[in-house]
Amino acid sequence: MKNYKEYTENDFVMDADFLEWVKHPSGESEVFWTSFIKENPQKKEEVYNAKTLLLSMVFKQNLLQSEKEVMWQEIRTAMRKQKEGKLVFMKTGRTSFSKMSMYVVAALLLGCVLFLSFYYFTEKKPEHLVTTQFAEIKKIILPDSSSIILNANSNIKYSNQWDKVSDREVWIDGEAFFSVRHTKTNQRFIVHTNEADIEVLGTEFNVMEREEKIKVSLNSGSVKISVYDNANPVFLIPGEILELNAKKIQKGAGKVEDISVWKENKLVFDDTPLSEILKQLRYIYGWEFATVPNDILNEKLTGGVETNDEKVLLRTLERALRIQITKQGNTIHISRLQPVL
């Protein structure tokens, strides 16, 4: 029998039986611990604190269902490849092809390749267009298995047919986060915007093109940005941000992970003025802010909000800034909350 009377808070936390009771309480353990506290009221606080600590250790960095599905698909592809590989191996292991028939197969394959490539080069390449509504985020897997997460109120265009040598190209309008796969043939990946081309090999970065303003932030790898009518390309290293506004190029460092956090349905503010926050909400939800008291526009916020529930989002802003928000359709009115006293 353990001498729980001598236990400190830490001892309780480290005790396996205590943990078992906290995580999976049973009738027996409930009785034991309730009577223990009754008999040793001086230990009540230690027990309570230890229990709180244990119950609060929760890890909730979860995979999205969509991410899980993408992963499973890729695993399935690998499984299928293995299966095919095995079958071919078994066949050749059992029956030996004569040299002649090998030539026939080779010739047939060559014919197929020629036929298909003829088709490929003559047929007009159809295009994919993916668009998102307000308050919608989509994940797109490109033919090269690079992925794009498209923010609300944005669209992206790319060719339907990708090969293993030529440039991979997409056209963006709005905001997107790119995870580009590096290919063995070192294919370039080019994002076209109205004002500049962004060129990469394999990397992660965020592109925002809203109202003539372009913002590129790099999470990993490296990118090359060629601004139209400008001879010198700009290179970014991870952690750097490029802003392009009316042909003016500005480069600096910043919290790039915060910029692309929208893809997890969050927005993160770091001393961000309300004016900037409202702009972002306008892009994401299409809201118009009809009345906003001027003096609160410069108030700054730090922290994070979830964007998938607009009610919660608005309530969070209300509480944090002590304001009142009313929403009629897409129009939003903000007023100062009058102190009760």
Place this chain on the structure above:
Amino acid sequence: MLLANSSPTSVERDSFLWREMKEGNEAAFSEIFDTYSNLLFQYGSTIINDKELVKDCVQELFIVIWTNKDTLSVARSIKYYLFFSLRRLVLKKAGKRRKFFSLSSFNHSSYIIEAQDHSIVMKEININHQLIIAMALEKLPARQKEIIFLKFYQELKNEEIQIIMNLNNQVVRNTLCKALHSLRLQMKDWAKNGYHQLLITLFYFLA
């Protein structure tokens, strides 16, 4: 001795699925993926704060398992085996990447309070206090976060942690003590933090 203390039924279910998977049953394999992919992702995220890398590792782990299913044997428990294998993969990949990128992508990590089944118990708990613990947890060094995840969240035994993390028993105990200690320090720090920030974060977490 070395059995993860999940309930016997889930252990039975696990070993049933594992046997089926070894026979080439894809549905069973898919069940295993479904049960463990998120848990593995959570575990990997305590080791390195790089979402894409951890996702890649989890994916690769499952492919490797399927490829080698004929030769795999599983002693102890599946969870334990998966944790152990994932850890090695993550460290290998993270090491490789470090050679190429000095600064890789740091995803915004979040350890968020979850509404649990212990609703009655939870009511007793001051929500602020709980939030502070969650925030403090986020600030811990990776190794301490990892050991807390294994010990208190996954309820593994010290002997199991010892093998998974490749540490001796004394080091496991010391790291646990250190982790609890720095968790408390962080909690004090957070408690001191301004009302404004705490409030908005609170709503973010409750959302």
